[in-house]
Amino acid sequence: MTTISVTENVKRALLKIASELQSKLGIRIDLNEAIRYLLKRGKKNPNLLEEACRPIPEFELAYEELIEEKKRDEERARRKYGV
Numbered sequence: 001m002t003t004i005s006v007t008e009n010v011k012r013a014l015l016k017i018a019s020e021l022q023s024k025l026g027i028r029i030d031l032n033e034a035i036r037y038l039l040k041r042g043k044k045n046p047n048l049l050e051e052a053c054r055p056i057p058e059f060e061l062a063y064e065e066l067i068e069e070k071k072r073d074e075e076r077a078r079r080k081y082g083v
Contacts, residue, residue, distance in 0.1 A: 005059065010052045 006014070011031075018034040029037075056062075 004052075005056050006052050007054070007056070010048065013048065 014031050014034050017038065018029045018031055021029040021034060021037060
């Protein structure tokens with residue numbers, strides 16, 4: 001599985017489509033299935049695709065913070081448990 005980043009607007013749109021599909025089909029639909037449905041349907045919305053593919057401006061900063069926090073967690077675990 002691959003993780004993708006989308007803006008809140010795109011996420012809301014995908015959730016709305018997934019919700020509509022769930023109501024229509026009567027089965028649980030995740031975001032992957034909603035995306036697959038849109039791809040098969042052939043609905044072309046270049047703005048939505050462009051927005052979905054745009055990198056999040058704060059990504060690198062958030063990633064660096066995540067790495068630093070992980071290092072601090074590991075250090076705390078080493079001190080606490082002697083691992």
